[in-house]
Amino acid sequence: MEHHTIVRVANSGDTHYAQTITDEMEASAKARGTGIAKRSPEYVAKKMEEGKAVIAHLPDGTWVGFCYIEVWGHEAFVANSGLIVSPEFRKSGVAKLIKQKIFNLSREKYPQAKIFGLTTGLAVMKINSDLGYEPVTYSELTDDEEFWAGCKSCVNYDILMSKNRKNCMCTAMLYDPADHYEPEETSSDFRKKSKIYERFMKIKQSRLLKMFRKKEGGGAAVKPKSFFHQLFNF
Numbered sequence: 081m082e083h084h085t086i087v088r089v090a091n092s093g094d095t096h097y098a099q100t101i102t103d104e105m106e107a108s109a110k111a112r113g114t115g116i117a118k119r120s121p122e123y124v125a126k127k128m129e130e131g132k133a134v135i136a137h138l139p140d141g142t143w144v145g146f147c148y149i150e151v152w153g154h155e156a157f158v159a160n161s162g163l164i165v166s167p168e169f170r171k172s173g174v175a176k177l178i179k180q181k182i183f184n185l186s187r188e189k190y191p192q193a194k195i196f197g198l199t200t201g202l203a204v205m206k207i208n209s210d211l212g213y214e215p216v217t218y219s220e221l222t223d224d225e226e227f228w229a230g231c232k233s234c235v236n237y238d239i240l241m242s243k244n245r246k247n248c249m250c251t252a253m254l255y256d257p258a259d260h261y262e263p264e265e266t267s268s269d270f271r272k273k274s275k276i277y278e279r280f281m282k283i284k285q286s287r288l289l290k291m292f293r294k295k296e297g298g299g300a301a302v303k304p305k306s307f308f309h310q311l312f313n314f
């Protein structure tokens with residue numbers, strides 16, 4: 081499937097895809113029951129016009145996937161956000177191609193910037209580690225208020241705020257151009273431990289939820305184990 085798919089930097093001729101893309105973002109978030117920073121078709125169209133997005137489609141124009149760049153903290157940080165692949169084209173390597181393209185575009189446009197992402201998905205964590213990203217604590221991300229305001233439309237926003245923006249359901253990953261491991265090093269390490277990551281991600285999320293619900297109900301918060309504390313900073 082992937083060899084038929086065209087993956088390229090989007091432009092103003094692609095804005096007709098914007099509504100389809102945002103509809104799919106919303107539908108996928110609902111299906112997964114997870115949170116999402118909601119984006120309007122206008123926002124997505126603007127990213128295309130600015131040359132800050134990557135689109136994937138078939139030669140006949142059928143939409144396949146999308147991702148865009150956001151810039152924070154006066155260009156000190158860049159996020160590759162809104163990754164989405166049309167359900168019928170999933171699991172054939174399209175997301176990997178899109179992320180590689182948007183990563184290259186980010187490096188070209190903002191060579192000094194740290195590139196980061198927040199995700200609940202193991203697929204994205206795998207792809208990121210192939211690119212040389214590493215899991216980090218939230219304190220290493222941008223403190224740009226506008227970035228965090230994007231989380232307001234996420235179903236987990238109350239949890240994020242209850243943790244003073246230090247943790248939430250998402251795992252933070254960062255690529256630092258000034259200080260990073262070679263991709264093979266991080267990805268082979270991640271792959272070896274990917275089942276463990278998946279398990280700990282689930283445990284972290286369920287513990288966060290438990291703590292949040294106890295807090296909401298006025299009970300005492302559960303004391304986290306030090307191992308989890310180290311791994312996920314909560």
Ligand SMILES: CC(C)(COP(=O)(O)OP(=O)(O)OC[C@H]1O[C@@H](n2cnc3c(N)ncnc32)[C@H](O)[C@@H]1OP(=O)(O)O)[C@@H](O)C(=O)NCCC(=O)NCCS
Pocket residue numbers: 108109162163164165166169170171172173174175176177198199200201202203204206207
């Ligand atoms: C997440 C998503 C973008 C992945 O797209 P995709 O084209 O299916 O991904 P790829 O085929 O490129 O797979 C990349 C890697 O992730 C793995 N993967 C894909 N889906 C996975 C899943 N649901 N769970 C675990 N691993 C998965 C693949 O096996 C592959 O790993 P490999 O290199 O070891 O083979 C797609 O499922 C999607 O659009 N989901 C809804 C939106 C979303 O979750 N976006 C991410 C927001 S941060």
